[in-house]
Structures are given as C-alpha cells and as structure tokens.
Amino acid sequence: MSTKSQVLTLLMKQAPTFISGEEMAQELSLSRTAIWKAINELKKEGHQISSSRNKGYRYDSSDILSAEGIKLALAPTTPDLSITILDSSESTMKDAKLAAINGEPDNTLIVADIQEAPKGRFGRPFFSKAGCGIYMSMLLRPNQRFEEMAQYTVIMAVAAARAMDELAHLTTEIKWVNDIYLNGKKIGGILSEAMSDVESGQISNVIIGMGINFSLKQNEFPEELQEKATSIFSDRTPTITRNELIAAIWNQFYRILAQLPAEDFLDEYRQKSFVLGKTVSFSQAGTDYDGTAIAINERGELIVQLSDGSEKVLSSGEISLQSIK
Incomplete structure (x- = not known):
C-alpha cells in the first residue's frame, strides 16, 4: 500500500475527528514530512481535508472515488x-x-x-x-x-x-x-x-x-x-x-x-419487476409479437403469453422488450 493510500485510509477511519500529524506518523511508521506530502497530494486530487495547528488533520466527507x-x-x-x-x-x-x-x-x-x-x-x-x-x-x-x-x-x-x-x-x-x-x-x-x-x-x-x-x-x-x-x-x-x-x-x-x-x-x-402482468412487445427471429408477461422462470427468462394462448420464452441475451404497457 502506498504512503498516500495509508494516509487516506487512516484519515477516513478517524473521520470525523482530527488526528495529529505526529499520531499519524507513529501509527504508520512514517516521517512527518511523508505525511505532509501525502496530504497535499490528496488535496490536489480533490479530497477535502481540514487542517488545524492544534488538532492536526480531519477528513471531511467528499464524493471522490477511492x-x-x-x-x-x-x-x-x-x-x-x-x-x-x-x-x-x-x-x-x-x-x-x-x-x-x-x-x-x-x-x-x-x-x-x-x-x-x-x-x-x-x-x-x-x-x-x-x-x-x-x-x-x-x-x-x-x-x-x-x-x-x-x-x-x-x-x-x-x-x-x-x-x-x-x-x-x-x-x-x-x-x-x-x-x-x-x-x-x-x-x-x-x-x-x-x-x-x-x-x-x-x-x-x-x-x-x-x-x-x-x-x-x-x-x-x-x-x-x-x-x-x-x-x-x-x-x-x-x-x-x-x-x-x-x-x-x-x-x-x-x-x-x-x-x-x-x-x-x-x-x-x-x-x-414492473413487467409482470403487463403487455409487452418484442421481436424474435424477425417476427414482431405482443403478449402478456406472465412469469419469470428459474433461469431468469421471461415467459410471455400470446393472444392465441401459446407461450414464448425470452432469453435476456437474445431479446429486448420494445414496449411495456
């Protein structure tokens, strides 16, 4: 794990309270300079980190993916x-x-x-x-x-x-x-x-x-x-x-x-599912169909009953529903 990653993880674990640079250095077995550099890098990436002369650093909630x-x-x-x-x-x-x-x-x-x-x-x-x-x-x-x-x-x-x-x-x-x-x-x-x-x-x-x-x-x-x-x-x-x-x-x-x-x-x-019980339209082997979605089987396939009473089994990899009413 990189120094920056170690610092970020510790700050996130500690949030929302402050942790001093000295405490971070001791826990991570790093120098204060390494901590300071890592925090500056994190700030440049958009992470919100508050600094206090007396309290140290605090990770503030932000929506940066990590x-x-x-x-x-x-x-x-x-x-x-x-x-x-x-x-x-x-x-x-x-x-x-x-x-x-x-x-x-x-x-x-x-x-x-x-x-x-x-x-x-x-x-x-x-x-x-x-x-x-x-x-x-x-x-x-x-x-x-x-x-x-x-x-x-x-x-x-x-x-x-x-x-x-x-x-x-x-x-x-x-x-x-x-x-x-x-x-x-x-x-x-x-x-x-x-x-x-x-x-x-x-x-x-x-x-x-x-x-x-x-x-x-x-x-x-x-x-x-x-x-x-x-x-x-x-x-x-x-x-x-x-x-x-x-x-x-x-x-x-x-x-x-x-x-x-x-x-x-x-x-x-x-x-x-908001499809079951609805009238659906789809195309299979070049033919258009309308029917009622009546079930989803154990394989996750959709069972559609056509107007003549016959059923079509729709596989997710082959069929896309064109409309749902």
Whole structure:
C-alpha cells in the first residue's frame, strides 16, 4: 500500500475527528514530512481535508472515488477486492476483459469516474458525466459449467436495488432483465458477459458491468432522455457517497452468492419487476409479437403469453422488450 493510500485510509477511519500529524506518523511508521506530502497530494486530487495547528488533520466527507473509501465500507464477509479507480475509461467492460487476459485475480473491480463511450446491452449508448455517476465492472472467475452458472445479471439487479433502497431510502423497480428504475425512469443498467474455456466447457471468466446515474440533476440530462432517465439524487443533495453505494452493492451481491441455493433472490426479483402482468412487445427471429408477461422462470427468462394462448420464452441475451404497457 502506498504512503498516500495509508494516509487516506487512516484519515477516513478517524473521520470525523482530527488526528495529529505526529499520531499519524507513529501509527504508520512514517516521517512527518511523508505525511505532509501525502496530504497535499490528496488535496490536489480533490479530497477535502481540514487542517488545524492544534488538532492536526480531519477528513471531511467528499464524493471522490477511492479504493480506500470502498474497502472501508465493505462487509467482513465480502471477499477482499482488488480495486482500480480510473479518472476516465472508454469502457470498464473492456478494461475488465483486458484484466482477465492479463491474468488479474478473481474479484477484480474496475471503477471509472466517467465513461467516454459507455454502452449497454446490444451496444446501446447511455449518458455519462464526470463526478455524477458510477461506472464499474467486476471480473469473476467462477470455473462453473454453463448449465451451473448462477444468474449473475439477475443477482446483480437484486443486489443493486437492495443497496439503493436501503442507503438512499428509495423504492426501486426492475425492468426485465437488467435495468433499475425509479419513479418510472431508468437510473441504472447492468451488463454481464461470460468467457469460456472450449476444452473444459467451463466458464473461465464472468464480467459484470453496471452504470448508475448517481447525482445528475434532471435538467442536466440530454433533452431526449429527460423523460426516460433520472438519477438517485436528481433533486436533492446526496446523503451517501458513491464509495458507500459501490461497497453496499457488492456486499449484497456476495451475500446472495454465499447463501445460494437457499437465498431465493428470484422471488425478490419478481416482486420488484414492473413487467409482470403487463403487455409487452418484442421481436424474435424477425417476427414482431405482443403478449402478456406472465412469469419469470428459474433461469431468469421471461415467459410471455400470446393472444392465441401459446407461450414464448425470452432469453435476456437474445431479446429486448420494445414496449411495456
């Protein structure tokens, strides 16, 4: 751990009280000069640190993304994450894929302050602004066969919805299969991809990406998105930090994984779905269909009953709902 990282972690642990430079130097076995340099570097990065001649230093709450801030909010039962924070990224999914190729370990998390070319399912672009969102991808190495793989997209949707509801006091909903909604507008989307070993038939890597509109004000969205999208704190000052929400989402995600198969996340997913019981439109094999969404099966697939009584099973990797009424 770098000197700067050690200092930041100690300041965050001590917050909101002051800690003297001498105490920090003793605890970290560093010189006072090294402490002073690290604090100045942190201030340049945007961290809010108060200084007092008599009291020392105090970390003031700020929404700067940091591996230290995320790790401090992780639950004891959550695995030790390898976290990389980027000022910007073309795509954290691409970054995670590169990490997989380079042999990075299981539970590698990449977080960016802004994505320059963010994409969702089927390559659809979405809006991104520095300091106002969460753009992250996790590399997992499950070594499972395809038929044994957990429904990671569904688990992630439940984990994200739980964390948002608990920390920001919201009532979110889930649009099958991968979008989080608030008051009828999208606040987040999830994308998962699997990489397989052809010889063993096992999944060698799973990458789960998520984009969340955190504190973007409603009038800051492009005009064409203002009726379709919103953010967690679109009309109020954030009551939590992005670091805290990121940690809470992964705490919930790993909690669900640890409790499988007893954890019935699908029931929670179904309860939060605003698609079930609605008339949906979709296209399959070049043909357009309308029907009623009647169920979500154990594989996370959507069951739609057509007007003639027949049923269509929609797989998340193949189908996108065109409308919901």
